[in-house]
Amino acid sequence: MATWKNLDTLASYSKLAELKGHVDIADAMAGEKGAERVKKYSTPMAAGLAYNYAAKQIDETVLDALAKLADEAELIEKFQELYNGAVINTGEKRMVLHHLARKQQGDAVVVDGVDKREFYVAQQKKAADFANKVHAGEITNENGEKFTSVVQIGIGGSDLGPRALYIALENWAKANNTFKMEAKFISNVDPDDAAAVLASVDLAHSLFIVVSKSGTTLETLTNEAFVKNALVKAGLNPSKHMLAVTSETSPLAKSEDYLTAIFMDDYIGGRYSSVSGVGGAILSLAFGPEVFAQILEGAAAEDTLATNKNILENPDMLDALIGVYERNVQGYPATAVLPYSQALSRFPAHLQQCDMESNGKSVNRFGEPVDYVTGPVIFGEPGTNGQHSFYQLLHQGTDIVPLQFIGFKKSQLGVDVDIENSTSQQKLCANVAAQIVAFACGKKDENLNKDFKGGRPSSIIIGEELTPAALGALLAHFENKIMFQGFLWNLNSFDQEGVQLGKVLAKRVLAHDTDGALKVYSDLLDI
Numbered sequence: 001m002a003t004w005k006n007l008d009t010l011a012s013y014s015k016l017a018e019l020k021g022h023v024d025i026a027d028a029m030a031g032e033k034g035a036e037r038v039k040k041y042s043t044p045m046a047a048g049l050a051y052n053y054a055a056k057q058i059d060e061t062v063l064d065a066l067a068k069l070a071d072e073a074e075l076i077e078k079f080q081e082l083y084n085g086a087v088i089n090t091g092e093k094r095m096v097l098h099h100l101a102r103k104q105q106g107d108a109v110v111v112d113g114v115d116k117r118e119f120y121v122a123q124q125k126k127a128a129d130f131a132n133k134v135h136a137g138e139i140t141n142e143n144g145e146k147f148t149s150v151v152q153i154g155i156g157g158s159d160l161g162p163r164a165l166y167i168a169l170e171n172w173a174k175a176n177n178t179f180k181m182e183a184k185f186i187s188n189v190d191p192d193d194a195a196a197v198l199a200s201v202d203l204a205h206s207l208f209i210v211v212s213k214s215g216t217t218l219e220t221l222t223n224e225a226f227v228k229n230a231l232v233k234a235g236l237n238p239s240k241h242m243l244a245v246t247s248e249t250s251p252l253a254k255s256e257d258y259l260t261a262i263f264m265d266d267y268i269g270g271r272y273s274s275v276s277g278v279g280g281a282i283l284s285l286a287f288g289p290e291v292f293a294q295i296l297e298g299a300a301a302e303d304t305l306a307t308n309k310n311i312l313e314n315p316d317m318l319d320a321l322i323g324v325y326e327r328n329v330q331g332y333p334a335t336a337v338l339p340y341s342q343a344l345s346r347f348p349a350h351l352q353q354c355d356m357e358s359n360g361k362s363v364n365r366f367g368e369p370v371d372y373v374t375g376p377v378i379f380g381e382p383g384t385n386g387q388h389s390f391y392q393l394l395h396q397g398t399d400i401v402p403l404q405f406i407g408f409k410k411s412q413l414g415v416d417v418d419i420e421n422s423t424s425q426q427k428l429c430a431n432v433a434a435q436i437v438a439f440a441c442g443k444k445d446e447n448l449n450k451d452f453k454g455g456r457p458s459s460i461i462i463g464e465e466l467t468p469a470a471l472g473a474l475l476a477h478f479e480n481k482i483m484f485q486g487f488l489w490n491l492n493s494f495d496q497e498g499v500q501l502g503k504v505l506a507k508r509v510l511a512h513d514t515d516g517a518l519k520v521y522s523d524l525l526d527i
């Protein structure tokens, strides 16, 4: 059994802390030395991706210290315990099994006589069969007509991941003739969200997936009622248009009002649930079950890499360790995720929940306060759009923000134009290459307003093309990075008590049970 200790009690961490400012990245990345680094500091990921960390503040000395930290913190042993079914989520006393939804990495995990791998595969099959029947016209609307679009109703983990993955593959599926149905998403309890989505679909030919692990989320239940109301008003029977994805113990699971229910369980956290029915149902309907299976395969292959003890061959663990060095030793407050791919436009938003809800904690897994900083603020936008927005601060602001670039050699649609001797795709890729060097090396100018200090670290994940398998590998990479960082900080990364208080107070406002400031705000907002 691995031992769980606070980061600041580890001898290897004290050694690492002595290496603050050890690498001058502006110098290291200059000239031929820089060229050598870019060739050397790269490690393969799954699905043909590669993690290049040449522009991070590392050298052999820092990497050696990180390897010792990985060993002392028993990162691989902890990952093994996690996928073999240990109760890693100490706050809620639950196992953490999202890896098992993609592949059996270790021992069989059996709960109350149910093999969990078999359970997850059976639910995937249920989603696949349902999708195939919809595509074949075996499941239709009341008039026997085919459904042409699908709308997911969910929020948080029941929205962000599936939405990001759908947007990521919409063009790919169209270019590869696997696009089956258009998908839309309703998440916010703002009535303008549901109303606008409903106005954009043909109700009579739309399926609605109510996705809520708990089956109790106010926003989702309200939006479900909103949609049912619209269906009834249009003379349609809601139970012929709706299915549910939920846990077997949730109130939704008992309802007869759905075409089918696809189940998940308490061992897959909402923000890790895109690989369960939460993502599986909508992605199988939109692109076909085979495409969803390819996402799972990419994720599984990345998970397998994450079991490697050698940090230089384990991109997920290496990324996590470098991130902790940046956060705790260098003292950087945030991390930007910058995909040079329009298809990944919602991927940073998904990672925001995944990372900040997992590691935005001040107490360790035993409920004791920690004396060091934990999860950074995560934000991001696709490049090059971000360049024309917040990059000014990234280049010349007073904070240094580590950057995680993602780029692909080929576009998904392959539709392009050659202007002034380069294609749009080449312009996109030229920008990311330029940014890495600009951030790292900077440029001296006597006019300080035009001076770039450089020394701003970044990494880049490079792929051939954003395919379903590459997307699965990317997803797993960041999930595993977050997991390893949680291990290093000695956190429970798998609960989210910090979201409760606001929900409780909102209920009080709606019940008019308020006083003090809450009452005045309620009056100001006309509630």
Ligand SMILES: O=P(O)(O)OC[C@H]1O[C@H](O)[C@H](O)[C@@H](O)[C@@H]1O
Pocket: 155, 156, 157, 158, 211, 212, 213, 214, 215, 216, 217, 220, 270, 271, 357, 496, 499
């Ligand atoms: O899927 P649900 O049970 O409806 O939960 C939806 C979301 O709401 C909660 O408040 C949590 O903050 C999220 O982690 C979760 O993903």
